[in-house]
């Protein structure tokens with residue numbers, strides 16, 4: 001199976017560790033991934049903000065770049081949702097490629113059929129199901145099933161987990177007061193779990209919650225993408 | 239099209255900022271929406287065919303909207319045959335004119351009102367006031383809003399932004415017959431309101447109501463409510479004038495049955511609402527002897543012409559989307575600058591009023607697109623989809639934001655080419671020591687300040703993923 005990694009523009013630019021974790025994890029499971037360097041962005045930010053003219057070239061570029069592969073894996077639930085839900089509606093020619101896109105936990109659980117990926121992560125961890133992972137993509141309990149198999153990891157439940165963290169893409173800039181209030185409430189609930197790490201399937205939301213966590217007073221909680229936990233082993237910890 | 243009360247409202251972000259800073263308001267809202275949210279979930283979970291009901295509701299509404307002209311004519315025919323009179327109103331001004339003239343013809347200057355979204359939408363009370371007619375709201379929460387010279391902030395619980403001690407103060411100040419030692423016990427407050435309203439009911443000769451559903455096949459109007467005050471309004475006065483948006487019609491009683499299950503569970507989390515009133519024209523010797531139905535367009539036909547936006551007309555005003563909305567819970571209803579607050583307001587007001595004003599152009603952006611509204615909506619309105627659709631309209635036709643437009647165009651240009659993206663990444667990485675401290679940025683310039691005003695930003699990494707991949711051959715080197 002020829003597998004391509006769609007790392008996403010945000011991870012590419014700001015969170016390379018997440019992409020590296022996906023490569024490491026899949027390699028450990030016996031799968032080499034390729035990184036087609038023509039990839040850029042799925043167009044979600046422009047689409048969701050109303051800049052439709054900017055979106056189509058990005059959709060086309062995505063479809064062309066990833067057409068030769070049998071599977072495309074991405075460590076972002078919201079980008080996966082954008083591609084699968086919207087690319088075919090924006091450009092019919094993007095249909096086939098879009099259908100091959102899997103968010104990381106979908107790829108692990110549904111395509112590779114694994115939940116125990118041999119990870120080791122000795123921390124108290126809570127999981128925030130991001131809105132797009134939960135309500136658009138319908139990841140369900142896949143992330144939790146993967147986390148439960150991680151050795152050394154103590155999973156603690158996040159109260160009101162399904163409530164939005166307030167990131168919302170450009171919403172964070174267009175409505176900063178409401179966005180920050182939502183972020184503060186989410187961060188407070190994260191702190192109350194006593195977890196030392198918060199994980200999710202989207203670095204965008206983690207960037208927002210993490211930004212609130214380091215800005216506000218309280219015990220330190222690190223934010224870490226799910227992929228980095230799953231890639232972590234005793235010999236090679238994240 | 240107009241909703242007159244709210245002209246001159248500031249854009250959503252500004253109004254929301256003030257609301258977020260008001261701790262008492264946030265507290266009132268969090269408490270109220272939190273409770274109803276949990277109860278709704280339980281009420282819905284009781285039915286194992288909820289998904290099928292919801293799908294049926296969606297389809298019935300879509301079908302009716304598709305053949306709206308037919309069902310409205312059928313409704314008119316049946317209402318007329320049953321002794322009622324049907325009036326067609328193109329916009330708010332026309333509807334207000336019709337209602338005022340009808341009231342004038344009775345020789346009365348006072349009317350009682352059943353809570354109604356449509357009459358708030360057209361600003362009926364204010365229009366009547368200009369004609370020397372006083373309208374008394376009889377729904378408890380609506381009464382609180384009216385006495386407090388306030389605006390409603392929730393579809394179902396218009397005074398949700400008030401707590402009980404605020405309500406007591408309003409009653410003491412503005413209700414002439416309120417006992418001077420009135421406490422803030424809910425039972426006492428309700429009793430004071432009941433006494434106050436009873437006098438109005440007994441003397442009122444004219445009532446104005448809204449309509450939840452109109453059954454075309456028999457010309458029957460239906461109102462659902464909790465307090466019984468609506469029932470009094472609908473039965474005691476001699477003349478009844480009902481104002482309904484044209485999308486409220488359903489074809490048959492069998493269709494109505496679906497909504498009688500969907501609405502109470504979604505709105506008050508009840509299996510059935512306490513009072514359901516249904517009437518067909520006039521019945522000699524029983525109830526109002528004169529009945530008028532005002533069919534209100536006010537922008538709805540133009541909403542209907544929009545393939546994506548038209549689903550907003552499926553709305554049955556249950557308010558479930560408000561109660562689950564994290565933005566509404568913090569911004570409150572007033573920030574939406576319309577009688578329709580929350581997610582449904584964010585897609586309905588800019589469609590009915592257009593996107594010309596600051597508040598209407600900002601409403602499609604008053605959402606993090608979290609999708610909780612779609613999940614809760616009993617007629618499956620894809621509110622996030624409509625929001626994004628309206629955002630595209632704002633970008634194309636709305637008031638210009640030169641800075642935002644330029645930034646988005648520049649980002650688009652960069653992202654169209656992997657080489658330009660790589661260059662931007664190298665620049666970002668080069669700046670990391672300048673702006674970041676221990677991997678965190680506490681202050682960003684320009685529009686990005688909106689981010690760092692309340693949260694840190696991560697400093698760019700020493701190298702991008704693509705640079706790492708190239709340098710290490712994907713970690714193999």
Ligand code: SF4
Pocket residue numbers: 504552553554555556557558559560582611614615616617618619
């Ligand atoms: S949009 Fe849906 S959830 Fe919101 S009030 Fe209307 S019917 Fe209820």
